[in-house]
Amino acid sequence: MNLAWKEMKKNKVRFLILGGIIFLISLLTFMISGLANGLSQDNASLIKDLPSGYFYMDEDAEETFNLSRIDSSVQEKWLDKQKDGVGLSIQMGFLNDENNKQQSVAFVTSTPSTLFPDVQAGEILLDRSMEAKGVKVGDILTNHQFQGEFVVKGFVDQKKFSHAPVAFIHIDNYKEIYRVKEMQLMFFPGMEQAEKKAGLQAFTNKQFLQTIPSYNAEQLSLIMIIWFLVVISGMLFAIFFYMMNVQKLGLFGILKAIGLKTSDLFKMMWTQMLMITVLALGLAVIISQGFNQIAPKGMPFYLTIEHTTLLSIVFILIGFMGATLSGIQIKKVEPLQAIQQGEV
Template structure:
């Protein structure tokens, strides 16, 4: 490590430029990773944070909640298998809202839940809706950015019904739109009778909090349904899979590019120091000593670059507008940082191989 530090101190500009490249690459990787996580959360936060492990959907709905339609009576059959407290009906409908007295339109998704069940949202402002009223809702706090406040009356353009916002929750979005919660009574009021028969409201899914074996049992015993996990439901949200796939491909390519760039930089530097390495070997320096110094340089540059990149990423994230989805959790930061260190070390393997193959006599002869 002594040799590595002395060399970096002597060639400040050379190693400073390499460090700058590493900072820019790591910064880009962290920013795109945070953007991917933010978009995923904005697209499927309501499903991701749902207090459930599996969802019962209509058969052949392609894992899409909006394509599923189940009679509410199916809930009784599910409850017999998993228990009343561990299952709940879920209605999902996308619509457009307008605030009373205004013409500005806002996309939103209505979720119908049992207000006393496991899917009831956590209230951060105002109060929870009851299971009696048909005109009260709880909305995601992101609607505040559109000018909605407690007590406001909203108009649902799909059903021509109006509701009053009595509370706000947070972290509830579906398909990049805020979620508005209502009770099942209001959900039934908003639905037409199906085929003229009073079969009760149709819901899109039945959420279950259970293990895989029980979920498989429910799938086998109930006709015309399929049981999927929350991860499957997230993948079924329109555009979710394609959006995350594109961003993941970008991140992978960034890591590949980082490996190649670092490999080229360190290899060129190693070639320029062949004579010095030859002299060191001639006076007794072992290959393992030279390799440790090379790895030391890579680790020092990588760690310093990561520290600067993390600071820049969180600094920029702090200045981003609230409307831009960005979520860089500590675990995601640690994961990307560890992977970047691995990539940097892999990029130095070519240089390590070249150092190991140095012939002291030949190198001294070239120097002479």
């Protein structure tokens, strides 16, 4: 520990440069991770907030939920059998506000269930983001495919689907708008294993998210960037310590000659890596969490302490691996041979 600290003070510029680079990469990773989580919430918080269970849709829909139609008799049979189950439908649409301005929403309706709000015919519950667009409780909203009017009864927090605010409406109103009689989906919470249901295909919550248009492509691209940055950080550690170790082969030879073990040299390198990484990550965590608190409401940014901690642990492990790989030549160095290279 003492030896590692003395070397860091002697070569402070080198270690500051490495720490600065790790800080910038980790901060960028945290910010992109927050953006990925925020977009995920903005795209599918309606589904992500549901308890674990299984979704069922028509097999003929080929994993496209908005093409799914579940026969009413089949739905009734399974919902009678499993009382906590719910039939639901989700469809993109539009509402006209009192200024006749069109607002994009995701209409959601369901059979009676504690998982979704109870909405009466002619009423509508909206995601709270609609308040920012000037919609208020008591406003009258219309839809070109609906003969009646919707009265805004209230707002719900964090209910989005496909980047659109959710609008909960009564099942009869939904059927009138979309000219359908059947529901698209059934959801059964708490099921540990999917039951086979003839003509229906089962999906876990995570699998169902992949059926949402753009969700998989959006998340995959951001996750790839995150892991690419993590790998880059590991390579930086490997390159940095490799170059440092090459320059210090003679010093390592002297230290080995006076009795210092190879394991002690590795511990010195690991201590330096840990000190740099912890300091850089600590600063990056403070800034990213601060931004999480002050991010504009309309910006899809969501970064939890748990997710930040997980990424920090990954950074430390990658740094440990990179530093360890760079130290292979420490194990191979022979004291006499290293001293003869003339490096002090």
